[in-house]
Each structure stands twice: as structure tokens, then as C-alpha cells.
Amino acid sequence: MPSKVAILGGTFDPIHIGHLILAEEACDQLGLSEVFVVPAGNPPHKQDRHLAPVEDRLRMIDLAIAGNPAFHASRVDADRPGPHYTIDSVRIFQEQLPPDCELYFLMGYDSLAELPGWHRPVELVAACHLVALTRYNVPLNWDRLKAALPGIRERVTLLDMPEIEIASHQIQERVRQGRSIRYLVPDPVREYIMEHGLYR
Numbered sequence: 254m255p256s257k258v259a260i261l262g263g264t265f266d267p268i269h270i271g272h273l274i275l276a277e278e279a280c281d282q283l284g285l286s287e288v289f290v291v292p293a294g295n296p297p298h299k300q301d302r303h304l305a306p307v308e309d310r311l312r313m314i315d316l317a318i319a320g321n322p323a324f325h326a327s328r329v330d331a332d333r334p335g336p337h338y339t340i341d342s343v344r345i346f347q348e349q350l351p352p353d354c355e356l357y358f359l360m361g362y363d364s365l366a367e368l369p370g371w372h373r374p375v376e377l378v379a380a381c382h383l384v385a386l387t388r389y390n391v392p393l394n395w396d397r398l399k400a401a402l403p404g405i406r407e408r409v410t411l412l413d414m415p416e417i418e419i420a421s422h423q424i425q426e427r428v429r430q431g432r433s434i435r436y437l438v439p440d441p442v443r444e445y446i447m448e449h450g451l452y453r
Contacts, residue, residue, distance in 0.1 A: 255354055255355050256286045256287070256351070256353075256354050256355070257283060257285045257286055257354075257357060258285065258288075258346075258354055258355070258356055258357070259279055259280075259283070259285050259357040259358070260288075260327075260357070260358050260359065261276050261289070261290050261291065261359045262293065262330075262339060262342065263291075263293065264292065264293050265290065265310050265313065265421070266310055266421050266425070267305070267421060267424060267425075267438055267442055267446060267451070268290070268310070268313050268317045268438070268442060269421060269437055269438045270417070270436070270437060270438065271419040271420075272290070273317060273318070273439070275412075276288045276290070276324060276359065277321075278415075279357070279384055280323055283357065283384065286323065287323050287324075287325060288323060288324050289325050289326075289327040289329075290318065290324060290326050291329055291330055292307055292310045292311055292326075292330065292331065293330050294307050294331045294332075294333070294335055294337050307330075308331075309449060311328065311331060313438075313442045313446070314326040316441035316442050316445055317438070317439045317441070317442050329346065338371075338372040338373070339372070340371075340372060343358060343377065343380050343381050347380065355382065356380070356381040357383075358381045358384065359384045359386075359412075360383060360384065360386070361385065361386050362387055362391045362393065363391050365385040365398075366398070368383075368398065368401075368402065368405075369398065369401035374401075374402055375402060378402050378404065379408075382408060383405075383408055383409045384409070384410045384412050385409055385410070385411055385412065386414060387411050387413050387414070428446060428451070428452040429453065434446070
């Protein structure tokens with residue numbers, strides 16, 4: 254039986270429990286054997302944002318997923334020059350994984366709605382299974398998506414999971430304000446942020 258492997262991409266600035274719950278739900282509902290958490294090194298759509306160094310973001314991912322043998326931090330974007338596009342990361346994984354491995358890409362519902370504007374989206378849809386987290390407050394126009402990306406409906410699995418409204422930028426703002434981020438991020442991540450003075 255072929256293994257099922259997923260990529261969870263993002264800036265992870267910082268990684269938080271919402272990311273971890275999404276990954277765990279995907280494993281549970283889709284029968285995934287592994288999830289690779291891929292922090293963006295130089296995301297083209299966030300050039301105006303100051304990100305924590307990728308080594309700090311990778312270390313926080315390592316701390317967050319310690320103890321879960323199915324989760325792995327990936328340096329696929331950290332170790333190559335940018336800009337970094339999802340389709341390029343997917344292609345690298347395809348080269349490294351066994352040929353019978355089924356590759357999934359986990360994304361938010363809002364990202365699915367914006368997919369036609371991504372870099373080489375037709376190629377991405379053909380290259381892997383897309384898994385989108387359902388969001389009740391994000392409208393999705395399937396007719397528009399199917400017109401822009403024919404065949405996409407058959408390539409997308411909608412993942413029903415608890416809706417947790419946590420965003421990395423909110424965590425950064427709470428740190429700047431000296432407010433608690435306990436339970437928003439795993440404790441080792443919270444301790445790392447405080448010890449290294451991130452987001453001050």
C-alpha cells in the first residue's frame with residue numbers, strides 16, 4: 254500500500270497550536286504516515302513583512318513537534334535561494350520520495366480561494382492532492398476556481414476540523430505588548446520566544 258505524505262507550508266512565525274491541530278487532523282482523517290512542516294525561507298507574497306530568521310523558525314518547529322514521530326521539520330526552502338514557490342518545493346519532495354508515495358499539500362481555506370493567483374497553479378493542482386481546512390467564515394466560489402483551474406474539484410479534499418482562530422501575527426503582537434501567549438503555542442516555543450527576545 255503506498256504511503257501518504259503531506260507538506261504543511263507557511264511562514265510559521267511562530268508555529269502555533271492551530272498549525273499542529275491541522276496537521277494532526279490531516280493525519281487522522283487521511284491516514285497520513287508523515288507530515289513535513291516547511292517554513293518559507295523567502296516567501297514572495299510577504300516581501301513587505303519582517304520575518305524572524307528562518308533558523309529561529311525552524312528551531313521553534315523542532316520544539317513544537319518533538320515527541321511526534323510522524324512530524325518533521327523540513328529545510329527544503331531554508332537551504333536554497335529564493336524566492337520560494339510552493340510548486341518548486343513540491344517538485345523537490347517528489348524527487349526525494351518513493352515513486353508510489355501519494356503527496357498531499359495542506360492549506361487553509363483562504364489559500365484555496367486565492368490559488369489561481371499563485372505561481373504556476375495549474376501545475377501545482379496536477380502535482381499533488383490539495384487538502385483545505387474548511388472555514389465557515391470564508392466564502393469559496395467553486396465556479397470561479399473551476400474556471401481558472403479546470404479539474405481542481407477532483408483534486409481537493411476538504412478537511413473538517415475544529416475551528417481555532419489563532420494567527421501568528423496576533424501572537425507577535427501579544428509578545429510586543431507583554432501579554433501571555435501560554436496555550437497559543439507549545440510551552441517550549443513560548444520559552445524559546447522569551448529567551449531569544451523574538452517579536453520585541
